[in-house]
Amino acid sequence: MQDGTLHSPGNFEETIILRGDVYAAQCPTRQLLDRVGDKWSVLILTLIGEKSIRFNELKRNINGISQKMLSQTLRSLERDGLVIRTVEQTMPVAVSYGITPLGAELLSTLQALINWAETRMNAVSAAQILYDQRKETD
Amino acid sequence: MQDGTLHSPGNFEETIILRGDVYAAQCPTRQLLDRVGDKWSVLILTLIGEKSIRFNELKRNINGISQKMLSQTLRSLERDGLVIRTVEQTMPVAVSYGITPLGAELLSTLQALINWAETRMNAVSAAQILYDQRKETD
DNA sequence: CAGCATCCATGACGATACTG
DNA sequence: CAGTATCGTCATGGATGCTG
Numbered sequence: 001m002q003d004g005t006l007h008s009p010g011n012f013e014e015t016i017i018l019r020g021d022v023y024a025a026q027c028p029t030r031q032l033l034d035r036v037g038d039k040w041s042v043l044i045l046t047l048i049g050e051k052s053i054r055f056n057e058l059k060r061n062i063n064g065i066s067q068k069m070l071s072q073t074l075r076s077l078e079r080d081g082l083v084i085r086t087v088e089q090t091m092p093v094a095v096s097y098g099i100t101p102l103g104a105e106l107l108s109t110l111q112a113l114i115n116w117a118e119t120r121m122n123a124v125s126a127a128q129i130l131y132d133q134r135k136e137t138d
Numbered sequence: 139m140q141d142g143t144l145h146s147p148g149n150f151e152e153t154i155i156l157r158g159d160v161y162a163a164q165c166p167t168r169q170l171l172d173r174v175g176d177k178w179s180v181l182i183l184t185l186i187g188e189k190s191i192r193f194n195e196l197k198r199n200i201n202g203i204s205q206k207m208l209s210q211t212l213r214s215l216e217r218d219g220l221v222i223r224t225v226e227q228t229m230p231v232a233v234s235y236g237i238t239p240l241g242a243e244l245l246s247t248l249q250a251l252i253n254w255a256e257t258r259m260n261a262v263s264a265a266q267i268l269y270d271q272r273k274e275t276d
Numbered sequence: 277c278a279g280c281a282t283c284c285a286t287g288a289c290g291a292t293a294c295t296g
Numbered sequence: 297c298a299g300t301a302t303c304g305t306c307a308t309g310g311a312t313g314c315t316g
Contacts, residue, residue, distance in 0.1 A: 028259035029180070029252050036251075037175015039309070042167070055278050066310055071279060081265025092277050092316090102261055109254045113174075114167050116247045121166035123240055127219025177289070193298050204290055209299060230296090230297050280315080288307085295300075 035080065040065055040073045042110060045099070048083055049107045052098035082106060173218065178203055178211045180248060183237070186221050187245045190236035220244060 036042050040062070047053060047061060059070055074097060077083040082103035088094040099107065174180050178200070185191060185199060197208055212235060215221040220241035226232040237245065 029255040031259055031262075032251065032255040033175055033180060037171055042171060059278095064310095067279070068281090068311085069309060072309090079266050079269040080262045081269075082262075095278060102258065102265070105258065106254060109250050112247050112250055113170065116244060117167040117170040120240065120243065121169055124169075124218045124220075127240070128217050131217040131219075197298095202290095204292095205299070206291085206301090207289065210289095233298060278316095280313105282313085283311085285310085286308090288305100290303105290305080292303085293301085296298090 035076070036110065038073070040069055041077060042114075044070070044073055045077065045082065045103060045107055045110070046114075048097050049099045049104060052086075052096045054094065054096050058097070077103070173214070174248065176211070178207055179215060180252075182208070182211055183215065183220065183241060183245055183248070184252075186215075186235050187237045187242065190224075190234045192232065192234050196235070215241070 043062060044058065047058060053061075055070070055074075058074075059065060059067060062070070074083065074085070078085050078097075081100055084098050084100050086096050086098065088096070181200060182196065185196060191199075193208070193212075196212075197203060197205060200208070212221065212223070216223050216235075219238055221235050222238050224234050224236065226234070
């Protein structure tokens with residue numbers, strides 16, 4: 001019944017104190033899904049995982065990202081210990097981002113999920129079309 | 139350089155037509171992350187993966203979910219071909235949700251990610267604390 | 277070059293009320 | 297029991313302008 005997975009059905013007698021959101025916020029799986037589920041984290045992590053890369057190089061490589069979101073997401077990834085920010089004191093300054101061992105670990109885990117998406121999401125799309133057709137004809 | 143991963147740096151000459159969001163919307167990895175990144179999908183999928191389960195049984199087991207979100211998420215998972223909805227014509231009707239082969243496949247892939255979260259998110263938390271301390275003292 | 281600050285629109289989600 | 301419908305809120309993220 002392994003407990004602790006998301007906010008899975010724990011049995012707690014004093015449930016009055018625990019509000020749903022508080023419970024969810026503490027859950028490690030919830031925290032991870034919030035991070036990898038956001039719009040840019042996985043893509044950025046993937047690129048940085050290939051090789052260390054500069055800020056504007058990332059920006060050029062990622063189609064459609066704003067510098068606000070690039071900056072913000074990099075800050076979060078850095079804070080989480082998944083990427084490392086290095087400043088070379090040239091003129092002007094050159095900042096590059098690299099992956100940490102922890103980040104590389106996560107990235108390899110994510111690769112399984114990405115592979116699944118790339119090979120099986122067409123099956124999902126097919127299911128969606130079938131579902132929608134069924135709903136049309138009633 | 140495997141292309142097609144999220145909206146990774148493709149080289150397209152006619153980039154004027156392609157808007158960022160359109161590109162992103164078509165990406166299978168983006169679609170999957172949108173689904174598993176939402177608030178309830180993974181938890182619901184995990185419970186259904188253990189055994190077929192009734193609507194209100196799910197609701198009771200998931201702390202803090204509204205019936206709107208339970209219903210809505212189940213509909214999405216069903217549409218994606220990840221869970222199957224079965225109606226027994228008793229009085230009143232009994233509806234149960236089970237996992238499909240496709241859903242089971244995804245779930246096993248997700249388990250690796252969940253395991254990583256449960257074992258390594260404390261390292262992430264530690265990194266966050268370190269980062270915040272650094273920022274305080276400047 | 278590598279950002280931060282601000283404003284604003286959209287969409288996700290929760291609360292509530294109603295139904296076969 | 298198993299939902300649908302509607303409304304309000306809040307957070308995510310895009311656009312824009314400014315800085316060392």
